[in-house]
Amino acid sequence: MNLAVAAKNARLQALADLIDTGGAGTLTLYTGTKPAQADDAITTQTALVDIPCPLPIADSISNGTLHLAAFGSEMAVETGQATWARLKNGNGDVVADLVVGTDIALASTQIYPGVLVQINTAAISE
Secondary structure, three states: OOOOHHHHHHHHHHHHHHHHOOOOOEEEEEOOOOOOOOOOOOOOOOEEEEEEOOOOOEEEEEOOEEEEOOOOOEEOOOOEEOOEEEEEOOOOOEEEEEEEOOOEEEOOOEEOOOOEEOEEEEEEEO
16 A cells, blocks of 8 residues: 555654653663564563653654654663664553664664763654
8 A cells, every 4th residue: 555645644643643642651762672563562671761752742744754853861771772662652552663773863872871861853754
């Protein structure tokens, strides 16, 4: 199936609305291999930092891409290489898993406890 840009943008707006459900969500950076599905449980991966999501999450939606609004910085609690992130809405429901380096840009993917972690950019594309 190939969707028109307008249809992609509408789906991304629905996704943004889901992320904003219940208030500001969280983006948690993890080490290890991303689970096959966002509904899969976390197993051996280590949570490095929980970063509160901006509300609303969407900065803009255009051409089939949801550009996420600017995140604040948050202090890391563990050491490790950030490889993926889990996005939850304000109710704590899992919405999506994102790949560091593809969906999320960090100043450094090597994370240390006590260091402020900042997401430079984040986007979800159809």
